[in-house]
Amino acid sequence: MKPIVSAHDLEFAFGEGATRRTILRRVSLDILPGEIVLLTGPSGSGKTTLLTLVGALRKMQAGRMRVLDRELADADEEARRTIRREVGYIFQMHNLLPFLSARENVALAFGENSTLPRTERLARADVLLGEVGLGQRLHDFASSLSGGQKQRVAIARALVHQPRLVLADEPTASLDKQSGHDAVRLLRQLARERGCPILLVTHDSRIFDIADRIIHFEDGMIVEPVTA
Amino acid sequence: MKDAFRLAWSQLAHHPVKLATGVAGVIFACVLIFAQLGFKRALYDSATLVQTGLTGELFLVHRNTDTLMQTHSFPRSRLHQALAVDGVTSVSPFYIGTGSWKNPWNASRRATLIFGVDPVSAPIKFPGVRAVLSLLKRDDVALFDQGSRPEFGDVPGALRRGEKLAVQVNERRLEITGTFALGVSFTADGNLITNEATFMRLFRGRALTGPDIGILTLRPGASVEAVRAAVRERLPEDVRVLTHAEFVGVERQYWENNSPIGAIFSLGVIMGLIVGVVIVYQVLYTEIANHLTQYATLKAIGYSHRFLVTLVGAAALILGVLGFVPSVAISAGLYAIVREVAFLPMNLPLDRLAGVFLLTLAMCLGSALLAVRRLRAADPADVF
Incomplete structure (x- = not known):
């Protein structure tokens, strides 16, 4: 099976000269379609940096990486933006636009160049919000939702445009036990239905059971690939 | 473009106090500009009332006569x-x-x-x-x-x-x-x-x-x-021979170039613009700073920097239009008061309405141009 993400000898550092700090050292990994991969490890070990590189949010420095059939090593901002449109992102702090309703936040994911009419975009957002249990809160401002509800809106936003890859950073960190469990179950269910892989950074051992694979990071290196 | 305007409006409307502050700033700037332009035009119109009321085709004046306030006979x-x-x-x-x-x-x-x-x-x-x-x-x-x-x-x-x-x-x-x-x-x-x-x-x-x-x-x-x-x-x-347009123009030129009054009113217009730019800039800059994470998120999910610039520009134009409309009504009232009290010919012609409207939009877009520099700080890599 052809991997969705294929990284080889990734290296990344912040700073220059004496202040230079290496974050990733010769990291290689493949992620297959439909696979749920968890990245764990201590803070500062490089998990999130890897996530931003895979998500084409940051320019690569060294190594090779193909994401969604595109080479990222020499990709310019436009090429990286093109890849980003096919990725679903879930952030730790949700990052919803507080001045938009839940459905408008979800519909945003269709992007600025969407050829779908606005009514169609909103209709699809409504359907997905219904699936995540927010069918009654479509028109509520994001700022008026609870943490768990916001994360469900964020999940809907990450999936509404049918991405080929989902990246999530600590999606349960700001949620209570029940909300976190619900969010992860929802994420797994929707990802399975749509067949797209999920790369998820987490410290939350409560959700380890959803993973097909857990990758442990330390000091910028993959220490121990574990099959869940 | 429509999405940018819709998003900009949602953002502005979500904070009514900030929106009111921005609109009030534009109103203040517009009224100041209308007042200065009105006084300036009244100065020129009133200064040339006599010339306008003379019906000949050619006019003789002494070569040293630049204004009817200080004529030289010939x-x-x-x-x-x-x-x-x-x-x-x-x-x-x-x-x-x-x-x-x-x-x-x-x-x-x-x-x-x-x-x-x-x-x-x-x-x-x-x-x-x-x-x-x-x-x-x-x-x-x-x-x-x-x-x-x-x-x-x-x-x-x-x-x-x-x-x-x-x-x-x-x-x-x-x-x-x-x-x-x-x-x-x-x-x-x-x-x-x-x-x-x-x-x-x-x-x-x-x-x-x-x-x-x-x-x-x-x-x-x-x-x-x-x-x-x-x-x-x-x-x-010893005499100048002027057409009617030149005859009116000589007087107008005197007030424009040789009298400080015309320059004072022009300065007033510039002051109005500066006040407007500063207030709109403050509102836009604060909005960007407060929503920097959300802007970075938009970039992360595939929106271009150009879209965000358009979004800020749209917010600026919305503030401009919302401020301009009431400023016309306020200025019309102000003109009526000046006409009543000072007997000056203060009118609100269409060309001035159009001119001030364009100035207002330019003022707001200028503020947006200054404010969008802050957008550079919206790095999609920082949202994780």
């Missing part, structure tokens, strides 16, 4: 010389002096402009003047400008009541026999018209000099430029 013989030019059918002298009017009811004194004209053939079209001009065939009578300031007394009322109204001007007794409508300016509180003989009595010594303006009426169909060239050739260099 020899009357220049009119006769001009009359000899082919194409000129009549010439008419026009005298200007500043006199002292004594209010007949309370004896207070005001400065007034006095025009000396030929009561038979004076080519003037001040509103209402044609009907009463022949009354000036008698000496020691004058026509009163009903647009004069109220401090001159209720002269029109007295005339309507049929009262015989004798007044003192330059310590001479004149009878007011009729009215016309011209209006005040920044330098003249009132106006009178007399015949030439009366004018000479009011201004002793002027008989020795000539008129301040020579009004030339041309044969119908004659080329103004050709006749002007012929008159120019015939007359010595």
